[in-house]
Amino acid sequence: MNHSENDRASLEMARRVAELLRCDPQVLEIARANLARWSRQNASAASLLRCYAEWEHILERPVDQICDLLCSESDESQRLRQNSPFAGVLSPAQVWEIKSRFRHAPIPA
Secondary structure (H helix, E strand, O other), X not given: OOHHHHXXXXXXXXXXXXXXXXXXXXXXXXXXXXXXXXXXXXXXXXXXXHHXXXXXXXXXXXXXXXXXXXHOOOHHHHHHHOOOOOOOOOOHHHHHHHHHHHOOOOOOO
16 A cells, blocks of 8 residues: 555544544553553653653643544544554554555545
8 A cells, every 4th residue: 555545545444443432431541552562562762752752742632632533534633643542443454445445445535
């Protein structure tokens, strides 16, 4: 997938995560556990630790604000989705379906 396809697929996955999060705020625990594990695994990578810390602060916000950020098409949200801590929230089949749908799909005007 090229960069544009990845961005569009990432946005769709984030929208689906936001839907789940609105129904079940416990989804945040998956993200927090991912951040804790990744921080241990990448303890010597300062740039990654900064990303994880940024997400940790975001996850302290109200669920509606987190969902709005996930679903935003802003440059900041696009940047944040590149290191989303919500890995594992969607099933592998859901991720595959989203990525295959956006692979080589026409770019919307």
